[in-house]
Amino acid sequence: MKLALIQMDIAFGLPEVNRAYVKNQVEKIVAQGQVDLIMLPELWTTGYDLTRFNEIAEDNGQDTITFIADLARKHQVHFVAGSIANRKHDKFYNTLIVINSNGEVEKQYDKAHLFRLMDEDKYLAEGEDQGLFILNNYVSAGVICYDIRFPEWIRTHMLNGAKLLYVVAEWPKARIDHWRTLLISRAIENQCYVIACNRVGEDANNRFGGHSLVVDPWGKVVAEAAEEPTTLYAEIDMLEVDRIRKTIPVYQDRRANLYRLQK
Numbered sequence: 001m002k003l004a005l006i007q008m009d010i011a012f013g014l015p016e017v018n019r020a021y022v023k024n025q026v027e028k029i030v031a032q033g034q035v036d037l038i039m040l041p042e043l044w045t046t047g048y049d050l051t052r053f054n055e056i057a058e059d060n061g062q063d064t065i066t067f068i069a070d071l072a073r074k075h076q077v078h079f080v081a082g083s084i085a086n087r088k089h090d091k092f093y094n095t096l097i098v099i100n101s102n103g104e105v106e107k108q109y110d111k112a113h114l115f116r117l118m119d120e121d122k123y124l125a126e127g128e129d130q131g132l133f134i135l136n137n138y139v140s141a142g143v144i145c146y147d148i149r150f151p152e153w154i155r156t157h158m159l160n161g162a163k164l165l166y167v168v169a170e171w172p173k174a175r176i177d178h179w180r181t182l183l184i185s186r187a188i189e190n191q192c193y194v195i196a197c198n199r200v201g202e203d204a205n206n207r208f209g210g211h212s213l214v215v216d217p218w219g220k221v222v223a224e225a226a227e228e229p230t231t232l233y234a235e236i237d238m239l240e241v242d243r244i245r246k247t248i249p250v251y252q253d254r255r256a257n258l259y260r261l262q263k
């Protein structure tokens, strides 16, 4: 499977500017040769302009769904279309959107773990569902940024059949060593591919660290970006997941009956 991760800067609170940038990047990517999947970062239409979500959030993700579905159909490419500011039932969510190459929505996942250090808990509602979906015939999990600090959340998706973990993020440079270590750890412990798209640039509170990564199920970094706006390309072989899971059979060797809290 051939992947292209758009590691972009984000124009704060300006969805139209960000959409124009993404359209341009997607056209450049497909002009260079066919890829199977394109990925975008967290809150890529607005950035963390949380105090203006009332004005700029989309109703049920409709603007982004229409925009990405057109690109997906036109270029016959799947999208893990980052996350967006989403209004549902009078609440705001940070919602990951997945669209297949026919332009159909495969998944909308609302961020489950809200990140207090960036005020998400003050403005957003927590998601209540898992990020499991099937894309390009593979059972996959999609999570958002801070979610990767919860190994039990990722493991739950793997026990439900995922072999790939997509992570969309706005991860600050100040903790970029955590980002790399957590992503590589999630790949090793779950024996899955980890495909992680971060942003670059800055807003009033944070400088974002880039280093989008593709990690194989052995924990080897297949591709890594630096800290500039770029498109990160990678090719992955899904048979590798089965090979690694056979070599060290951690899913068979789990002792689930022991993993419980002491009273």
Ligand SMILES: NC(=O)CCC(=O)C(=O)O
Residues within 6 Å of the ligand: 042, 115, 118, 144, 145, 146, 147, 149, 169, 170, 171, 172, 175, 178
């Ligand atoms: N956008 C986020 O969820 C950031 C998470 C983060 O920075 C962390 O350290 O965790």
